[in-house]
Amino acid sequence: MSKPGPVEARLRELGIELPASQRPLANYVPSVRVGKLLFVSGVGPMRDGKPIMTGVVGKDVSIEQAQECAKWCAVNLLCLARDAVGLERVVRVVKLTGFVNSAPGFGDQPKVINGASDFLVQVLGDRGKHARAAVGAHGLPMGIPVEIEAVFEVDEGPGGIH
Amino acid sequence: MSKPGPVEARLRELGIELPASQRPLANYVPSVRVGKLLFVSGVGPMRDGKPIMTGVVGKDVSIEQAQECAKWCAVNLLCLARDAVGLERVVRVVKLTGFVNSAPGFGDQPKVINGASDFLVQVLGDRGKHARAAVGAHGLPMGIPVEIEAVFEVDEGPGGIH
Amino acid sequence: MSKPGPVEARLRELGIELPASQRPLANYVPSVRVGKLLFVSGVGPMRDGKPIMTGVVGKDVSIEQAQECAKWCAVNLLCLARDAVGLERVVRVVKLTGFVNSAPGFGDQPKVINGASDFLVQVLGDRGKHARAAVGAHGLPMGIPVEIEAVFEVDEGPGGIH
Numbered sequence: 001m002s003k004p005g006p007v008e009a010r011l012r013e014l015g016i017e018l019p020a021s022q023r024p025l026a027n028y029v030p031s032v033r034v035g036k037l038l039f040v041s042g043v044g045p046m047r048d049g050k051p052i053m054t055g056v057v058g059k060d061v062s063i064e065q066a067q068e069c070a071k072w073c074a075v076n077l078l079c080l081a082r083d084a085v086g087l088e089r090v091v092r093v094v095k096l097t098g099f100v101n102s103a104p105g106f107g108d109q110p111k112v113i114n115g116a117s118d119f120l121v122q123v124l125g126d127r128g129k130h131a132r133a134a135v136g137a138h139g140l141p142m143g144i145p146v147e148i149e150a151v152f153e154v155d156e157g158p159g160g161i162h
Numbered sequence: 163m164s165k166p167g168p169v170e171a172r173l174r175e176l177g178i179e180l181p182a183s184q185r186p187l188a189n190y191v192p193s194v195r196v197g198k199l200l201f202v203s204g205v206g207p208m209r210d211g212k213p214i215m216t217g218v219v220g221k222d223v224s225i226e227q228a229q230e231c232a233k234w235c236a237v238n239l240l241c242l243a244r245d246a247v248g249l250e251r252v253v254r255v256v257k258l259t260g261f262v263n264s265a266p267g268f269g270d271q272p273k274v275i276n277g278a279s280d281f282l283v284q285v286l287g288d289r290g291k292h293a294r295a296a297v298g299a300h301g302l303p304m305g306i307p308v309e310i311e312a313v314f315e316v317d318e319g320p321g322g323i324h
Numbered sequence: 325m326s327k328p329g330p331v332e333a334r335l336r337e338l339g340i341e342l343p344a345s346q347r348p349l350a351n352y353v354p355s356v357r358v359g360k361l362l363f364v365s366g367v368g369p370m371r372d373g374k375p376i377m378t379g380v381v382g383k384d385v386s387i388e389q390a391q392e393c394a395k396w397c398a399v400n401l402l403c404l405a406r407d408a409v410g411l412e413r414v415v416r417v418v419k420l421t422g423f424v425n426s427a428p429g430f431g432d433q434p435k436v437i438n439g440a441s442d443f444l445v446q447v448l449g450d451r452g453k454h455a456r457a458a459v460g461a462h463g464l465p466m467g468i469p470v471e472i473e474a475v476f477e478v479d480e481g482p483g484g485i486h
Contacts, residue, residue: 026272027279028294032256034198034315036358039257042295058463094356095363097473099297102463110350110465117351132352133366133473135423136463139220139264139298141272149259149295153358188434189441190456194418196360196477201419204457261459301382301426301460303434311421311457 007087010123011078019048021079030080036156037094038084042149043076044141045069054143057112058103061145066100067115073098073148074116078123081152091153093120093130099147102136109134116148169249172285173240181209183241192242198318199256200246204311205238206303207231216305219274220265223307228262229277235260235310236278240285243314253315255282255292261309264298271296278310331411334447335402343372345403354404360480361418362408366473367400368465369393378467381436382427385469390424391439397422397472398440402447405476415477417444417454423471426460433458440472 011018021030031040045052045068052072055061061069081090098113100106113134120128130150140147173180183192193202207214207230214234217223223231243252260275262268275296282290292312302309335342345354355364369376369392376396379385385393405414422437424430437458444452454474464471 026276026294027283027291028258029291030293032254032291032293032315034254034256037199037361039293039313041293042259042297092356092358094358096352097295097366099295100463101298104463105467106463107465107467109463114350121351129351129353129356131354131356131363131365131473132350133421133423133471134465135366135461135471136300136425137297138300138460138462139262139266139268139271141269141296143267143269147295147297149293151363153356188438188456189445189453190420191453192455194416194453194455194477196416196418199361201455201475203455204459259457261457263460298462299459300462301424301428301430301433303431303458305429305431309457309459311455 005088007123014122016075018075018079018082021083031084033084033154036153038081038152038154040077040080040150040152042147043073044144044147045072046076047072051142051144053145055145056101056103057145058106063108063111066112066145069146070113070115070148071119073146074119077148077150085154089155091155092127093124094151094153095131097149098134099137099140100134101140101145106136109136112146167250169285176284178237180237180241180244183245193246195246195316198315200243200314200316202239202242202312202314204309205235206306206309207234208238209234213304213306215307217307218263218265219307220268225270225273228274228307231308232260232275232277233281235308236281239310239312247316251317253317254289255286256313256315257293259311260296261299261302262296263302263307268298271298274308329412331447338446340399342399342403342406345407355408357408357478360477362405362476362478364401364404364474364476366471367397368468368471369396370400371396375466375468377469379469380425380427381469382430387432387435390436390469393470394422394437394439394472395443397470398443401472401474409478413479415479416451417448418475418477419455421473422458423461423464424458425464425469430460433460436470
């Protein structure tokens with residue numbers, strides 16, 4: 001068994017074990033890499049194969065609950081990056097786009113997506129700091145409260161990634 | 163007249179003829195390339211210059227109808243890639259972001275966007291497999307049911323693209 | 325004091341003075357660069373630290389007012405590009421994604437985002453022409469009518485950007 005890298009060790013300290021990745025439910029793939037950029041599909045707050053919560057934020061789901069959802073989106077984004085290139089080759093989280101399933105008049109999308117941003121910085125330090133947009137969606141897959149997609153910068157390595 | 167490439171031949175087998183591209187209605191351009199990445203503007207289910215359908219999915223528009231819309235979005239994305247670099251230089255569809263004009267409580271955005279994903283894989287094979295996000299919008303241009311934007315990887319060729 | 329570059333001179337002709345940048349209110353950064361691509365966070369129509377307007381477009385906010393909001397989003401995107409690399413190193417605006425806080429049935433998102441697109445072309449000429457998507461959001465941060473995120477192509481310079 002290979003020694004866990006520093007990112008995995010940090011995750012352990014935080015009590016997070018990265019689960020096996022979800023398989024996409026449709027005709028698409030978890031991520032596509034072009035050079036140094038890894039484009040990662042939108043993910044929800046899935047845990048053990050199902051959403052930890054569903055509902056509309058500001059109505060059925062509180063900000064605190066939605067932040068927990070955003071954190072689990074970030075966990076799943078890390079899973080997909082691990083599967084694509086390995087966590088030690090993640091140079092940086094470049095960009096998150098966070099969609100919050102919002103009740104009419106809800107305007108705290110940034111607070112919600114902080115659940116993901118704070119987690120990524122906790123795990124990755126400065127490499128976790130990213131550009132970001134947070135917007136209100138009108139419905140998300142399966143009624144999840146939050147969906148987040150990402151772009152990562154990854155290390156191609158001397159001979160590229162194989 | 164030049165011989166059609168394999169992608170165009172495959173489109174013909176599927177009974178699809180790529181139309182002439184839509185011109186953007188505003189002060190923007192259909193696509194912009196930076197190196198290997200081609201960023202393609204959001205497109206609707208336009209055919210012969212007008213949307214094949216308008217309305218809200220889950221209310222006015224069924225999932226099957228919305229899938230057909232998503233397919234026509236994908237046709238139009240291919241048109242824009244053809245115009246920018248030629249279809250034979252499309253190395254891969256990297257990423258789709260699919261916006262579904264959703265009724266309250268609608269959560270089948272992934273099924274809808276499958277209309278585009280399935281079509282791209284039918285036409286391009288493995289090169290058509292992409293990362294993806296599917297979210298619910300609250301209103302789309304002209305009331306179209308689906309809008310999809312894309313990033314393609316393209317072959318710059320030995321001397322770059324001219 | 326260094327001489328203003330041509331972009332700053334053009335802004336002056338248009339009567340626009342780029343303000344000091346807003347600091348992100350959360351655990352993210354204004355922009356992240358990977359090679360030639362600068363990914364800029366979603367920005368609102370902030371001026372002097374607060375939104376010039378809040379409300380839903382098609383209900384509380386007219387198209388003309390929303391266009392002014394979109395223009396101020398573009399001003400703020402330019403600020404962030406200036407802070408990251410300097411305006412003279414902006415090779416091109418590659419892509420805008422414009423989110424319009426939309427009333428039910430509102431379908432003029434493209435007209436609204438034209439407020440940003442027209443402004444960028446006015447300031448940057450052909451370098452301001454970009455790919456674009458315009459969609460309806462259901463709620464935006466603090467109730468702003470418009471949020472826009474961007475990708476810019478930037479000049480890395482002979483020794484890269486320092």
